[in-house]
Amino acid sequence: MDMKHLTRSTFILLATAACIFSTAASAQKKSPAESAVLLGQFGDWGAYRAEPGGKKVCFALSKPTSAVTDPANRKRDPSYAFVSTRPAEKVKNEISVIVGYPQKAGHDASAAIGSANYVLYTQNDGAWVKNAAEEPKMVEAMRKGHDLVIKSESGAGTKTTDTYSLKGISEALDKVAEECK
Numbered sequence: 001m002d003m004k005h006l007t008r009s010t011f012i013l014l015a016t017a018a019c020i021f022s023t024a025a026s027a028q029k030k031s032p033a034e035s036a037v038l039l040g041q042f043g044d045w046g047a048y049r050a051e052p053g054g055k056k057v058c059f060a061l062s063k064p065t066s067a068v069t070d071p072a073n074r075k076r077d078p079s080y081a082f083v084s085t086r087p088a089e090k091v092k093n094e095i096s097v098i099v100g101y102p103q104k105a106g107h108d109a110s111a112a113i114g115s116a117n118y119v120l121y122t123q124n125d126g127a128w129v130k131n132a133a134e135e136p137k138m139v140e141a142m143r144k145g146h147d148l149v150i151k152s153e154s155g156a157g158t159k160t161t162d163t164y165s166l167k168g169i170s171e172a173l174d175k176v177a178e179e180c181k
Contacts, residue, residue: 039175043168047175058180059084060172064150064162074158076100077125081148081164083139083173085180093139093173096128099162102155103127109152111138113145113166120150127152143170 036050045062060083077100084094103122111118120127129135148164
């Protein structure tokens with residue numbers, strides 16, 4: 001695994017932990033793995049900041065408002081969409097998703113916002129925009145759109161369609177940009 005994928009995997013684990021722990025009862029003792037801080041909830045998107053290894057990371061995160069599998073009712077882990085910024089790596093607005101199970105090897109996923117379509121490459125249970133030069137266009141489409149639809153296929157052949165509301169994405173991304181300059 002190269003360093004870029006290792007960094008992405010670390011980020012995804014951190015972000016997933018942040019989301020899971022942010023929904024836990026506040027009276028519970030917090031885990032050391034929970035180093036992400038909720039900066040604000042904006043519609044269906046949360047803005048977070050973390051400092052793994054002393055390097056600041058900020059991200060907007062959402063859960064799907066609709067998740068459909070074919071065949072129906074297939075068990076999988078939770079899925080999330082992220083837009084992350086890592087200033088130390090000069091990464092801004094990197095789009096990624098966790099789909100909840102290992103993806104079919106060599107099979108791309110897709111993202112659609114209105115009539116705009118994007119190809120996502122997959123690795124394990126994650127997916128990223130295949131052509132990084134398209135990320136600014138996709139972020140702009142997300143800011144203007146209503147829904148983000150992610151379609152993927154698991155290694156076992158289960159087809160998944162996750163729909164994310166984009167309500168609040170602009171405010172969450174503005175907060176991320178303000179926090180992670």
